[in-house]
Amino acid sequence: MTRGPLPRLVTERLVVRPPGPSDAARVARYWRANEAFHARSSPVQREEFYTDAFWEERIPSLAAERRRGESLRVFLFDPREERVLGHASLTRITRGAFHAANLGYSLDRRAEGLLAHAFGPMGLHRVEANHLPSNRRSAAVLRRLGFRREGLARDYLLIDGRWQDHVLNSLTNREWIAPGASPESGRPPRRGAGRPSVRGRRRV
Template sequence: MSVSAVLQTARTRIRLPEPSDAPKLLRFRVDNRAHLAPWEPLREDSYYTLEHCAQAIADGQAAARLDRGYPLIVFSPDGEDVLASFTLSNVVRGPFQACLLGYSVSAGLQGLGLMHEALEAGLAWAFGELGLHRVMANYLPRNERSARLLERLGFEREGYAREYLRIAGRWEDHVLTAKIRTGD
């Protein structure tokens, strides 16, 4: 995806962030700090600074240029507000053609189908333009919203990993799921 490419849905504009988006990303992080804390690794206070957001954007652009990852921001249609984000990370080519999916949505927008809408567009792009065969997504067993979202998107459960990731300061089990491109 070029830095200027945009995925459009009925309620969103999805794209790689640009340096000028750092204040918007910071506002999303700060506004959703408590909401996302139970589902993410512990964050240093520096994570909630403009400098960290600017560096994350620069790192994301570099990852996209190298086809290693695509940290996408889900903006409001006018591009002013960050509604959600999702990342296609750890892209592996060769015989695997796969990546990991992670995502987050603003606390006030949960349950409105916005993440489903954005991920449908992102997955179509991943399986289409990116040519990926497999997208994997893992979630905490107690995260029922993620379980339902991934199921609705066509992800299938593939396993269970004990103490898979360190989330909110403790090693947490995860349910492993994947969606595979059909028609290959």
């Protein structure tokens, strides 16, 4: 089961939380509005993925996955929680000897809060994130968050009609330091801390 309290992050401009049943239409609208943009860097989705009906069924299953400790998916809402502005996820959560997960995101800066939850309440040891070699924005996002490049996976995903390579990256809990944490903790500062935030790629 998922460890720790249900994440809910609130800033002046955003509310970051898992989706509820009443969010189905807002979530579907977000994916529809960004379909063409995401198609350049993400796998093709079925047509029903962009419908309200799909998310009316999908959101309860996401909650079940969260309770079982299999994944954690959050959406970024405007302050009134009327519009979805982005998405972030921890998927393929593996316990046992690994304690690892895969990070996906639409807007990078809020990934810091999700990583803090992953390495804190969830007790994960390792988070992985991958991107297209041509996606320099995503590479910069991960570098700023402290991820290290591990290698290249050839023909990793079918994107935009062809199999494409992906750069493999990872971050471990001993390398992570939460924003604002005191350096007196003895943990090294995050690599790339202080770099400006940029938009990253999406993985569903």
